[in-house]
Amino acid sequence: MEVDVLKRIPVREQDPKVRAANFEEVCLGYNKEEAEAEATRCLQCKNPQCVKGCPVNIDIPGFIKEVAAGNVEAAYHVIGKYSALPAVCGRVCPQESQCEAKCIRGIKGDAVSIGKLERYVADTAREMGIKPEKAEKLNGKRVAVIGSGPAGLTCAGDLARLGYEVTIFEALHKAGGVLSYGIPEFRLPKERVVDAEIENVKSLGVKIETNVVIGKSTTIDELLNEEGFDAVFIGSGAGLPRFMGIPGENANGVFSANEYLTRSNLMKAFDDDYDTPIIAGKKVAVVGGGNVAMDAARTALRLGAEVHIVYRRSEEELPARVEEVHHAKEEGIIFDLLTNPTQIFTDDAGNVTGMECIRMELGEPDGSGRRRPVEIKGSEFTIEVDTVIMSLGTSPNPLISSTTEGLEVNRRKCIVAEESDGHTTKAKVYAGGDAVTGAATVILAMGAGKAAAKGIDEFLSK
Numbered sequence: 001m002e003v004d005v006l007k008r009i010p011v012r013e014q015d016p017k018v019r020a021a022n023f024e025e026v027c028l029g030y031n032k033e034e035a036e037a038e039a040t041r042c043l044q045c046k047n048p049q050c051v052k053g054c055p056v057n058i059d060i061p062g063f064i065k066e067v068a069a070g071n072v073e074a075a076y077h078v079i080g081k082y083s084a085l086p087a088v089c090g091r092v093c094p095q096e097s098q099c100e101a102k103c104i105r106g107i108k109g110d111a112v113s114i115g116k117l118e119r120y121v122a123d124t125a126r127e128m129g130i131k132p133e134k135a136e137k138l139n140g141k142r143v144a145v146i147g148s149g150p151a152g153l154t155c156a157g158d159l160a161r162l163g164y165e166v167t168i169f170e171a172l173h174k175a176g177g178v179l180s181y182g183i184p185e186f187r188l189p190k191e192r193v194v195d196a197e198i199e200n201v202k203s204l205g206v207k208i209e210t211n212v213v214i215g216k217s218t219t220i221d222e223l224l225n226e227e228g229f230d231a232v233f234i235g236s237g238a239g240l241p242r243f244m245g246i247p248g249e250n251a252n253g254v255f256s257a258n259e260y261l262t263r264s265n266l267m268k269a270f271d272d273d274y275d276t277p278i279i280a281g282k283k284v285a286v287v288g289g290g291n292v293a294m295d296a297a298r299t300a301l302r303l304g305a306e307v308h309i310v311y312r313r314s315e316e317e318l319p320a321r322v323e324e325v326h327h328a329k330e331e332g333i334i335f336d337l338l339t340n341p342t343q344i345f346t347d348d349a350g351n352v353t354g355m356e357c358i359r360m361e362l363g364e365p366d367g368s369g370r371r372r373p374v375e376i377k378g379s380e381f382t383i384e385v386d387t388v389i390m391s392l393g394t395s396p397n398p399l400i401s402s403t404t405e406g407l408e409v410n411r412r413k414c415i416v417a418e419e420s421d422g423h424t425t426k427a428k429v430y431a432g433g434d435a436v437t438g439a440a441t442v443i444l445a446m447g448a449g450k451a452a453a454k455g456i457d458e459f460l461s462k
């Protein structure tokens with residue numbers, strides 16, 4: 001295959017018109033020939049900047065070298081030293097602002113397609129039946145992990161590899177956290193990718209108990225004092241949705257993005273064989289401009305609706321990944337920018353019939369550095385919609401903090417924990433991921449899970 005070193009090998013994708021009506025994965029990934037060709041573009045830098053851009057410091061040139069030589073198994077084990085979820089990260093990590101943003105190849109041409117190569121390695125290793133390496137023997141100590149999202153799975157996997165007996169307690173009926181209930185099938189296939197990587201973590205010896213709500217079924221103090229766990233890691237995420245507080249927000253047909261996506265992803269509302277109700281909607285407004293808003297909008301589109309993203313700033317400030325915005329536009333999502341909802345209208349039965357919005361303009365920069373949106377007086381107008389999906393961010397559920405004495409939280413209800421080793425204000429209790437930072441990213445949650453595993457190991461090895 002001919003390679004122009006300045007240009008990345010393009011990745012195959014489903015045609016936008018076809019994929020807008022199905023839930024199959026949008027990106028098809030590299031095949032062997034494409035991956036090996038792309039891998040030859042890596043300069044094998046002596047001082048690889050890409051590694052510095054990766055929150056878990058994967059040996060990127062190390063695994064790419066193996067791909068170029070056709071050694072997928074060796075490449076998989078290089079990545080496996082740093083990440084338990086490579087097929088997930090290869091798909092959903094914001095590489096363009098992390099490893100690829102620092103890639104030396106990117107100075108003159110396109111950065112090496114690190115994410116797509118990681119995905120190729122993980123997918124091929126799975127197809128070849130390659131499993132992660134397991135601890136030789138147990139060390140007799142037990143750790144409880146709360147939550148089975150990327151933070152919990154990573155902490156559990158790292159501890160299991162060190163010989164700990166680890167049990168994950170998960171509130172939902174299915175493991176995976178946002179990977180299972182939030183990110184849609186067309187970006188992150190559940191059975192083929194998420195479930196397979198969870199099975200890999202289980203193959204290290206990790207037990208997962210679903211339908212256990214810590215704070216209700218049992219408490220952290222009971223885990224430590226009565227059930228014999230030596231330490232606890234909290235990776236309970238930030239699943240509590242925020243709303244705007246505008247009139248009409250309680251109407252039938254107003255969803256939080258989390259609820260809408262959970263009904264579709266986890267409870268398979270998109271599949272006619274399932275009974276889970278969802279209002280498919282004829283005309284849907286998604287309020288917000290982040291990745292979650294793009295996922296909700298693209299799900300509603302696939303369920304057959306005309307979909308508008310309603311966002312109060314301009315395109316430049318959209319917090320979603322550029323790739324997600326690009327895909328959403330290609331599929332036909334309409335962007336109503338510099339627009340903010342002021343109230344939701346209903347019919348006599350309480351069903352949504354429309355949403356009043358006001359036009360905005362950008363003023364001076366605010367605390368976040370972005371220009372503050374300011375209402376244009378008298379510019380109110382109504383859009384006819386039958387479904388509104390609020391995607392305004394989430395915060396941690398206070399259930400665990402309110403049932404655990406001595407566990408400090410900050411004013412945003414995030415658990416206070418040391419970044420370097422995850423220890424909290426309560427002895428033997430560690431925390432990381434969205435529960436500590438508020439809504440962030442998969443790889444940051446994994447990085448926190450790793451740091452806490454190291455912290456717990458240091459504490460229990462004393």
Ligand SMILES: Cc1cc2nc3c(=O)[nH]c(=O)nc-3n(C[C@H](O)[C@H](O)[C@H](O)COP(=O)(O)OP(=O)(O)OC[C@H]3O[C@@H](n4cnc5c(N)ncnc54)[C@H](O)[C@@H]3O)c2cc1C
Pocket residue numbers: 092093094146147148149150151152169170171172175176177178179182183184212213214215235236237238239261291292295397399400432433434435439440441442443445
């Ligand atoms: C729709 C959507 C799209 C996203 N897209 C991206 C993306 O493209 N790229 C990216 O990097 N990030 C993305 N994110 C963010 C990313 O998914 C999160 O930052 C990440 O999942 C956080 O991991 P976590 O392990 O801390 O928490 P979570 O993934 O939220 O997992 C927490 C788990 O803890 C469980 N739990 C909570 N309370 C309890 C309790 N009391 N007892 C037992 N279990 C409990 C929950 O049920 C859940 O399974 C997205 C988020 C959403 C919602």
Ligand code: SF4
Pocket residue numbers: 041042043044045048049050051060061102103104105112114
């Ligand atoms: S910075 Fe880019 S070119 Fe250099 S080692 Fe990393 S991926 Fe390869």
